[in-house]
Amino acid sequence: MPVLAASVEDLLALAERREAFANPDGRSAAAFERVWIDGDPHVVKYVHLDDDFTMRVSGDIGCRPVRAWAAGLLDAAPRIIDHAIVGAAYGCGRNGWGAALLMRDVSAELVVVEGGPFTPDQNAAFLDHLAGWCAATWGFRDDGPSLLPYEARWAWFGHAALDGERALGWPERVPSVAAKGWDRFAERAPAAVAAGVEELRRDVAPLAGALRATPSCLLHGDVKASNMGTAADGRTVLIDWAYVGEGPACHELGWYLALNRDKLPESKEATIASFRTALERHGVATAGWWDRQLGLALLGTVVQFGWEKALGDEDELGWWCAAARDGLRRL
DSSP, rough: OOOSSEEEOOOOETTTEEEEETTTTTOOOOEEEEETTEEEEEEEEEEGGGHHHHHTTOOSOOOHHHHHHHTTTTGGGGGTTEEEEEEEEEEEEEEGEEEEEEEEGGGGGGGOTTOOOOOOHHHHHHHHHHHHHHTTTTTTTSSSSSSSGGGGGGOTTTTHHHHHHHHTTTHHHHHHHHHHHHHHHHHHSSSHHHHHHHHHHHHHHHHHHHTTTTTTTEEEOOGGGGEEEOTTTTTTEOOOTTTOOOOOOOHHHHHHHHGGGOOOOOOOHHHHHHHHHHHOOOOOOOOOHHHHHHHHHHHHHHHHHHHHTTTTOOHHHHHHHHHHHHHHHHH
């Protein structure tokens, strides 16, 4: 079982050299350092809800990724998923509510976000390994408050979350863009879809309840290109476990489709089929629940990212509105 350091000082006691590190993603407000331990480069990520929208809106005091790592949950599928975390400590920032995560420096293994699409082999490996992760954690239930609460997964860009950020003066850019995007969604989406999504943004319980009646597993929760890569040994690198917690496997698929749109080397329909086939290959029988969970999960993706699609082109928005319409029929 991973062992937490007693303090950040203890965590970095063996560091031979330390320097500032710029996060390639560029959107995180967290502070980073690069450190060398035994001659090998590592990256330290310092997180605190004062600096992190995702932590604030989900009430994450102390850092869920650290709790998940310390409990050994991130090692559920070590032959296919590399989380890169080698150490952690609590106690950073105001009231000691933050934490530090020590990771091997995998920046050279991560996807180049500004590059072209995934190669077909890369895309197939990502989908297979995501399905393998879901299979390895199939049936996971979080019976305590330690990880992301089930309903909170779809409340990130809901009214309560954005109202809270507005009251703080929009300390981060993405929530303010999301608020404008939702205005566009109301204008551009079909009226019935816009009304249904708006209702769920105010109260996600009906959607979460319907999805929880389908199978669960342990989710990474943020499978976008900037959090993914390929290790030298062929494993999929997955970093930034801020959304870790119980949820439906099709949530990972919906997020992958929505946030990696420009990276996909095949259609959304082909990607959906590939993920289902991969689940079956890893021993998960999909008959009986797949269609319902997929429809509801894609609706959930619109509840999360309809604002982003409304700021884009007509074809993309149209595809997701059709998915939301199908999901609304399944509630």
